[in-house]
Amino acid sequence: MIRIEHVVHREEDRIAVYSEYDAQVIAKIRSIAGSRWSRTLRCWHFPYQQSVYEELKIVFSDCQIVERPSPFFVDSAQSQPAVAEVVLPPSTDQTPGGVVQMELFHSKIVLRLPKNQKDIEFILSLRFSRWDKLKMMWIVSRNPFNLDKITTYFGARLNTIEHTMAVSLGKKDVRREIDKHEVLVVIQRGGRMRVIFGYHPSLTTAIKKMPFSSWDHVNKWWTLPVSVYLCQAIEGICHQQGLRMTIEHEQHKTGPQPRMYGTTSDSRKRCPESYVLKLTEMRYSEHTIRNYCSHFEEFINYYGREDIDQLSDKHVVVFIRYLVMERGVSVSYQNLSINAIKFYYERVMGGKRKVYSIDRPRQEKHLPTVLSVEEVTEMIRQTPNIKHRTIIMLAYSAGLRLSELIDLKLTDIDSKRMQICIRSGKGNKDRHTILSPMMLGVLREYYKREHPVTYLFEGLRGEQYSKASVQLIVGEAARKARITKKVSPHTLRHSFATHLLEKGTDLRYIQALLGHESTKTTEIYTHVTTKGFDQIKSPLDDLMLD
Template sequence: MNLTKHITLKHLLINNQKMIGLQFYPDKVIQALIKELPNPKWSREFAMVYIIHTKENLNQVFEKFRGVAWINGNSFFKEKVIRDNEPVDVNRYRNRTKTASYKYVPEAYLLKLELKRYALNTCNIYISLFEKFINQYPNKDILELSEQEIRAYLQLLIHQNKSNSYINQTINSIKFYYEVVMGMPNRFYSIERPRKQQKLPQVISKEEILSMIEHTNNIKHRCIISMLYSAGLRRSELLDLQLEDIDSKRMLVFIRNAKNNKDRYSLLSETVLKDLRVYYKQWKPKKYLFEGVLGQKYSVESIAKIVRRAGEKACIRRRITPHILRHSFATHLLENGTDLRYIQTLLGHSSTKTTEIYTQVAVNNFKSIRNPLDL
């Protein structure tokens, strides 16, 4: 069945009541059938027809237009996948010493973050950015804030020269409250996001990485830097590694519950395996591969500090981060002739388009090109 007419469903909140918005191009057939729906009304603010959001009304929409128009409910029914992370502890936000002059994130916000099992880093970012937003309007109830006031706040961030990433994360933290916590999906679907910037990954040479490893005397720190590079790990993936994830027989590293809730395997270096065995005998970790003094999981700040200090000792001029080691892993594989699809698998990318960015920084692509000044 080839349906040329289509209707897009939108979540609307009008007078604090959930509505089903129906967005479509002007069409006499659709308009006639819309009038047969239960009490349809026109919203000047959203520029679309709407009806009250009930299960019965939603079923009527599908029944009414069956065989007549295609119903696009992609954004209407979309639900964020719950990651199977460990339970997130946000009690430190609950137990803060509170002052009357500051607006704190609602308890429902904290509870939903816990129930959704968002990564701890995401929780910290959302809470921080959402509190900055609501404190911009200290005398207004959160539910009374309009799209215009959100836009005004985003414009303020632009004037403060905040990055596109910062602004996008701010929008996510705001939408999380209205759409996920309060159950108003796509209430602010028309809020404009900054255009994505395509920044090339920062990469260092293999010689510089070897120098970083050589300048790290602590065996645990040496293994951390080596693992980040040799397996192309994200910082969070390194922290989540457990002892049984190191498969020395198959020379693989098992990465569980990585980004987008995916498991994958990556490479285990023979050189790193030797260091890991020395490290294990000295430190005897119980559960996680890298643990703190009291057996708890290492912190993200500690990993960043270890990598940064190693870069400084190796006299690398730029500031080195764990992700630069991951970028370098992918780029060096590509320069050595590894198929892009294998690199995609090792990195855990969902699409080759994400991995293709490394073709722009792999130097072997440029070595065959003669500079016109030298011709």
């Protein structure tokens, strides 16, 4: 049965239609012009017009309509809204239960089943369950608890498909062209596979319906979870269409290997609360707390079944060797892991200061990436948005770190003394840096347009601007300026220091502006400056090659 009544929605009179889920009813409702679904009222609604009501009666002519004594369309100020009830004939396709198709992926469970209110309530009771409107399927986090509940509840109704990752591979070189009759499947390290092919509508339609399919607009290919079942499905379509399917492996890049456990695994150990409280008590920054907890969690999950308080120095040495030999992490990553482990056993547990038998690595010395004056100028010119342009200019003109930039408040800009106050910078230290006269004019123009309240740069809802947004802004400006170097917000800080040094600014002043504790840190910019290079003559120029 459905119920039709008069409601007031968003200060407008509307005709509301309430009904339990029925595909035939929804199809009829959508055929009427002006139909809308309200999430607030949980019903369909139409304009409050006599013609619409008459059309509803015609559309549901095969149903019994029972009207109340009071007329439906009267002046709302004179009488209460009337209600009409429509009794639907029994549906032929509302059979209880039905086959449930369950597809098991690495970290997700996909469920496809007929519409049933009890089944829906059960799925919603599971942790991390959601409905995918586009593919018309339920997605549930895969863990032992959810899997046991689903198996017990559905029982014999389940038709299970296990998406294993064992796929036979061919060549390992992927850098080549494919012809129009070929479909190339490339297995990636992250548990995904690329599907690359030309214009084939039937194959595109089939891939769209596959679970967790995603279209890459930049590279023009599809990605799917690595699965034998999906590969067989694609191979079957290729056979029907007369296409040739090739499976290859992505060429492994040299670099750090991923962690042994996923970042969203529900079964991994969490960092002890005492560890977090001790870091907070000692006034470590949020960034340091996040890094220490992440590295310590990797250590305790490496020995997942063992009590962390029973782990000895030998366990620590084995773990550090694993990081170096198997994962191939950087020197800074290795040192951070050692410090995170030492903090727990020395500070949290109150143990003695420990020195592990494995030697600390020498810190790698990499020269910073520096932009030329012309490249910085082009980045600013290619950024028309006033907020984005101000962010780039301020980061460069004052040599700010990314965290210092987004933490700036309106009260930190001192236009009388032409200074910018950096509060609680790296190491919880305050300092002052320069405020350029040109930058002050840009900031005043920016303030008149954007009207920030608390922070100098705020999001749409007045919250603090995110680091990711600034990184995207700088990266997009570098791309538009056709800069081939890897540019980040910190690159602007390096460029600020290098350009000051090339203009003859004393190194000690640059050290103070950047907030470096030691001049040795600032001296790295002496290795990237080009000052005096024009006066050096290469010995090649003295060779008589003619």
